[in-house]
Structure formats: structure tokens, C-alpha cells
Amino acid sequence: MDSVFVEQLKRIRYLAALLLSLNLVALALAAAGDSRVTLVVLLTALLLATALLLVTLRSRSMTSAVTKAQDPVLAIDPNTGIATESWYRHMLALECRRSVREFAPLTVMLIHPGEQVKRKQLLELVRLLGEEFSRPGDLIGWEGEHRLGAVLPSTNENVRKLVEHCFDRVRAYESMTDLPLHIVATTFQPRGDLSLDKVHVQLERMLQEALQHDSGVLFEAEESNELASPGMMYTDQ
Numbered sequence: 224m225d226s227v228f229v230e231q232l233k234r235i236r237y238l239a240a241l242l243l244s245l246n247l248v249a250l251a252l253a254a255a256g257d258s259r260v261t262l263v264v265l266l267t268a269l270l271l272a273t274a275l276l277l278v279t280l281r282s283r284s285m286t287s288a289v290t291k292a293q294d295p296v297l298a299i300d301p302n303t304g305i306a307t308e309s310w311y312r313h314m315l316a317l318e319c320r321r322s323v324r325e326f327a328p329l330t331v332m333l334i335h336p337g338e339q340v341k342r343k344q345l346l347e348l349v350r351l352l353g354e355e356f357s358r359p360g361d362l363i364g365w366e367g368e369h370r371l372g373a374v375l376p377s378t379n380e381n382v383r384k385l386v387e388h389c390f391d392r393v394r395a396y397e398s399m400t401d402l403p404l405h406i407v408a409t410t411f412q413p414r415g416d417l418s419l420d421k422v423h424v425q426l427e428r429m430l431q432e433a434l435q436h437d438s439g440v441l442f443e444a445e446e447s448n449e450l451a452s453p454g455m456m457y458t459d460q
Contacts (some may be wrong), residue, residue: 232340235411237295244422244430247318262448263402270365297310298310300364300365303345303346303365304349305349305353305364306364306365307364307365308364308365308366308367310364311364311365311366311372314364314374315331315372315422315440316382316418318360318376319411319417319419319422320417321376322411323413323414323415323417325377327376327377327413327449328375328377328379328410328412329342329374329376329378329409329411329417330374330375330376330408330409330410331375331409331422332373332375332404332407333345333366333371333372333407333408333426334352334371334372334373334404334405335369335404335405335407335430336348336370336402336403336404337369337402337403337404340369340402343396343398344399344402347398347399348371348399349371349398350390351396352371352373352394355376355388356383356390358375360374361374361376362374376448380444382408383408383410383444386440387409387440387442390406390440402438405433405434405438405439405440405441407412407426407429407430407433407440407441408426408442408443409422409426409429409443409444409445410443410444411426411443412447414445414448425443429441429443
């Protein structure tokens, strides 16, 4: 919402509160027995002004809601070049359904560089991850204010080496040495319960566990009971 419009709404709310207070004062005077015509006129004017302001506030709020609903979803964060949080989660939900439909494992990562990460470090982290995840379908995006997520469709057992390689490569940079970096990842099998909520709960649990320890990688993989299509998989080369 535009900041100027927000300020206008705040002013209207404050004015409405003031008018309501004056209404109460006028009512108190009327209750005290002062029935002058001026008091009646003032009370009527205050009531009409308050009603008008409330109608205006409601109208502007509804207009803002409609405009916001019609705005296109921003897919790419212009500051970093990765997916915005809303678009990332939208695509992750699609990949969960596609994984089940195509019967291909899905790996999802959560990268936590720490609350005090600097912009330069964050941009370097995005660049390094972008170089590693370059297959069609791979996606890097925001997963919260200071966290990044990565969606890697159609992965095999070698993806664990890839996650560890990403961590080692990031920490190899001098500017990243002291970064409290934690990477958690899970390879999900294409079962019927695979969903955005399941992925979120799993990775949040793993991240909270990882944060109890020093920087590092925490990886888990669901056991497969069925043969999966090879797809486009990572190798250890």
C-alpha cells in the first residue's frame, strides 16, 4: 500500500476519534440539562461529520483492498534476482504436486546465514547458489526475512554431496568464514501427503535442531519404496 495513502488513513482515524470525543462532550452537556439550540446544532453537525468520515474511510479501505488483489504477484526480487517469498512458496507447492504426479523425488533446502548477515555476503551467497543450481526447474528464493530456500526437482542420492559442497564452497570465501551458516535439506519421496505444509514443518524442525549446533549441514532423506523415474538428476561429478 502506498505510504501517502497510509498516512491519509491515519489522519482520518485520528480525526474520527476526535469527533467522537466531541460527540461525547456534547452528549454530556445535553445530559446536564443544557438544551440550547446551539448545542443541538453542534451535536447534529458532529454526528454527520463523523458518519461522513467513517463512510470515506470504509470506501478507501475497500478500494485499496480491491487494487491490492488485482496487483500482479511479483516473481523476482529486483534487489537480489531470486524469487520473492510469495512466488517461491507458490512454485514450491507446484513442485510438490508435480513430484507426486511424475513420481520423482523432490529435494528442498533451507539456508540460514544468520540474522546479522551483511548485504554483500547475502549477494555473494545468492551468486554461489545460483552457480550450483542451474538445471531447468531449480529455484532459489526468499524463505523469510533472513533465509533462503532452494527447490531441486528430480534428485537422487547424490544431492547430499551437492548440499555439502555448497556449504564448503560458501565457507571457503574469506568474507564468509565467520558467517553462522546453517543449511538443512530433505529429499522427499513422491507420496500423496507431499505438500507445502509438510515441507515447511519438516525444514523448520530441522533448522531449529541445526541452530543448536555450530554451522554445518543437516540432511535427511525419506526412504523410497518404489522405483522412481531417473529424470534430470545430479551426479557426484
